[in-house]
Amino acid sequence: DIVMTQTPLSSPVTLGQPASISCKSSQSLVHTDGTTYLSWLLQRPGQPPRLLIYKISNRFSGVPDRFSGSGSGTDFTLQISRVEAEDVGVYYCMQSTQFPHTFGQGTKVEIK
Amino acid sequence: EVQLLESGGDLVQPGGSLRLSCAASGFIFSMYVMDWVRQAPGKGLEWVSGISSGGDYRDYADSVKGRFTISRDNSKNILYLQMNSLRAEDTALYYCLIRPTTPVGGWGQGTLVTVSS
Numbered sequence: 001d002i003v004m005t006q007t008p009l010s011s012p013v014t015l016g017q018p019a020s021i022s023c024k025s026s027q028s029l030v031h032t033d034g035t036t037y038l039s040w041l042l043q044r045p046g047q048p049p050r051l052l053i054y055k056i057s058n059r060f061s062g063v064p065d066r067f068s069g070s071g072s073g074t075d076f077t078l079q080i081s082r083v084e085a086e087d088v089g090v091y092y093c094m095q096s097t098q099f100p101h102t103f104g105q106g107t108k109v110e111i112k
Numbered sequence: 113e114v115q116l117l118e119s120g121g122d123l124v125q126p127g128g129s130l131r132l133s134c135a136a137s138g139f140i141f142s143m144y145v146m147d148w149v150r151q152a153p154g155k156g157l158e159w160v161s162g163i164s165s166g167g168d169y170r171d172y173a174d175s176v177k178g179r180f181t182i183s184r185d186n187s188k189n190i191l192y193l194q195m196n197s198l199r200a201e202d203t204a205l206y207y208c209l210i211r212p213t214t215p216v217g218g219w220g221q222g223t224l225v226t227v228s229s
Contacts, residue, residue: 039212041157041219048207049157051217060217092157096213099171101147101159 002027002095006104012112019080021107023093028073030097037096040069040078043106044089052091053078085111114138114218116208121223128198132223134191134208139218142166142186145211148193150204151222158204161193162211176202198227 003026013019029036040053051060053069056076066081080087088111093104120132132148148160161172161182170182181194191208205222 035213037213041212048205048221049219051209051212051219054212054214054217058215060212060215094157094159094212096211099162100173101162103157103159106156 001100002029002098002102004093004095004102004104006091006093006107008107009105010108010110012110013080013083014112015085016082019083019087019109021078021091021093021109023071023076023078023104025074025076025095027098029076029095030073036072038069038071038076039094039096040067041092041094042087042089043092044086047089049092080109083109083111114210114216116210116218116220118206118208118220118223121206121225123226123228124198125229126199126227128227129194129196130198130225132193132195132206132208132225134193134220136189136191136208136218139210139216141184141189144214144216146184146191147209147211148182148191148206149209150202150206150225152201152204155204160206163191195225198225200227203227 005024007022038056041049043049057069068079090106090108115137117135147162163170163182167184179197183192207222209219
């Protein structure tokens, strides 16, 4: 199975300041079709996960442009340009390249 | 607007069975690959199973292989998860979602499965 490792596991941030989360996979996430199926999700407290990013860097409809994804191969990053109060929660990366699909452990983002 | 509504979660004894359903609307259900993901209380996310758009390809996590069966009815826009031989470790909130590989994204609210005597 592909192991997804996120860092940090906890990230206290100041409102209006940037934040960054790293996600590293134990194997390349490049599919045989040439696409990298790496996505990011946010789970706010008491809510189901919400999809933010798919295929490394594509935002889902309705996701603010302060969220951006980057990376390739085995190293990926989610960046929030200016953290807002509604961004608090646990962020997960997920790979859908190889079965079984796997998630990172989650990174808890909270306001300082 | 994409909507996914899970149902069928319940309290069941070890060894019992349940069938979860996920009613889809707001998108062309028959065109999309679908997944089930679960989250045990206070834990992270675990992918459970996935099914191709036409229903002919299915995959499972090792932890549920041989006990769970995923299926879909594209005429009714419903995704299913038949769960047999349930164990305490299957206790979780079960979510259905559109596999996040296309611009059409959706994740349900979840249905709670509790396995306990």
